[in-house]
Amino acid sequence: MPRKHRVADPREQVLASALRLFTRRGYFNTSVHDIARHAGVSIGSIYHHFRDKEDIARSLYAGLLAQMVERIEAIQARHRTTRARCYALMEALFEITEEEPEAMEFMLYAKHREFLPSATPVCSSKPFAMMREMVREGMERGEVRSMDPMIASTCLFGGAMRLIMARLDRVLREPLPSQLEAVWVCSWRAVAA
Amino acid sequence: MPRKHRVADPREQVLASALRLFTRRGYFNTSVHDIARHAGVSIGSIYHHFRDKEDIARSLYAGLLAQMVERIEAIQARHRTTRARCYALMEALFEITEEEPEAMEFMLYAKHREFLPSATPVCSSKPFAMMREMVREGMERGEVRSMDPMIASTCLFGGAMRLIMARLDRVLREPLPSQLEAVWVCSWRAVAA
DNA sequence: GTCTATATCATGATAGAC
DNA sequence: GTCTATCATGATATAGAC
Incomplete structure (x- = not known):
């Protein structure tokens, strides 16, 4: 939907079109x-x-990551236990995927190294680091079994992430939120103490 | 390592260089x-x-997928229980990632839709379908909890797949096989009956 | 079947008027 | 700050000799 003549904020408009x-x-x-x-x-x-x-592309990527960080911080503010935080995060990831699939796809699925040589891979971006830290805290509290935090967070969120990718690829028909309970049960079992 | 003058099988040499x-x-x-x-x-x-x-790119992709299918068939021939098959598959995926990281990366991580409009997304390729079928059989045998097979296979292999991606991105330092036991324990817990 | 040389074209980026 | 017109480059793909 290209705008016809004058545009309110050209910079934002360009970013939206680029996305x-x-x-x-x-x-x-x-x-x-x-x-x-x-x-x-x-x-x-x-x-x-x-x-x-x-x-x-760089501006777009930075903006989307920053948004994501804010959302995670909001979740951390609203919930105290690791279990509740991780559940809320998974729920949020599923909702964002349905509501802003393009944002999710650009963050997750694009191979940024191809066109953003300076950018670090997604897995090492701040949002992912926050997820790992969340799980590590859960170990200290005894909510999560003791193990390498990288392994734990990957196993806890790996199923959800792969399902998000499948959904973005239109391989999964059903909206993600309808699968949340099933995925959560499996995911939490994987790492729960 | 560019070959200097004559090349035995140019077609293969081109595919190897392209990869x-x-x-x-x-x-x-x-x-x-x-x-x-x-x-x-x-x-x-x-x-x-x-x-x-x-x-x-198309020839490369098709060849790598075909190789992968062969390996999965070999695993199915060697093991009978779903648990043993899935374990062997995860082990194989980790080994392949270490030994042929480029092959793994091209199959998994490349966004083929960008340059292979006709190709289906990786998740719907034959190897992934075989993985889903493997898990579905496990449900019939009572080895795996009853649920949507797509969810089950994603949860069972999601952690391993994400770890492979992290390894390909050089975010994970340790060789994957050294993490196999830890990942397997989490993954099987997620779906085991 | 392999090679060199070349046609054709699209793209990223700039210049400079308004 | 926005626009049009243009440049320069480098890519894919082909032609045609050997």
Whole structure:
């Protein structure tokens, strides 16, 4: 849905269009001209707001990660036990996937190293680090069996993450929230003390 | 390691070079000239053996999936119980990741939809279907709790798959086989009857 | 079957008027 | 800050000799 003439906030409009086009066709199948057309701005305007094409992707990625960090912090503020926090996080991940699949896909599934050489892989981004820390705390409290925190968080959230990927790939038909209980039971069993 | 002059089987040599370059730099950051140079053959030779660049990726992908299917069949032939089969499969996946990380990465991590519009997503490929079927059989035998087979197989292998991804991203330091027991205990707990 | 040389084209990025 | 017009590069793919 390309905007026709003037655009309120060109920068945001460009980021929104880039997110859509990058996830639909991929980064390399999307030209800066495509983004300009879709966003309803000119090439010149884009290059005024962003250094280059890579900078668009970088800004997008940073913004989405920051949003994610905020959500995790909100969850940590609302719940105290590790079990409740992890459940709420899994629920949130499923909801975000349904409501903003493109955001989720860009964060998770895009191979950022291909077009963001400087960016660290997703697994080592702050949100993932927070998930690992959450699980590590659970071990201290005796809620989670004692083991390597990396293994524990991967096993706890791995099923959910793979299911999210399957959903993004349209391999899974049912909306994720309807599967939450089943997945949670399996996931928590995997690591519960 | 580009070969200097004549090459035994140019087709195989091209596929091997493509696998290396695609995984190191990404599909779109690799030109056909790069592949030619690395494989020690000419552009003309490449276009004699392959229809176009996409055809190289397609052949590579199909070959790797076929190999994977063979390995799974071998495991099914060697083991009878679902538990033993799944364990052997996880072990094999970990070993393959260490021994042929590029093959694993190309199959799993590359976003094939970007450059293989016709290919189905990895999750719906034959090896993944075989994994789901393996788990479904386990339910009939009473080894695995009764639930949606898609959920069960995702929860059973999700942790291992995510760990493989973390290893390919060099986020995980330790070789995967050394983590096998810990991951297996968690994974089997998740779905065991 | 393999090679070199080349056609064709799209893309990222810039210049410079308004 | 936004726009149009344009440049320069490097890619895919082909032609045609050997």
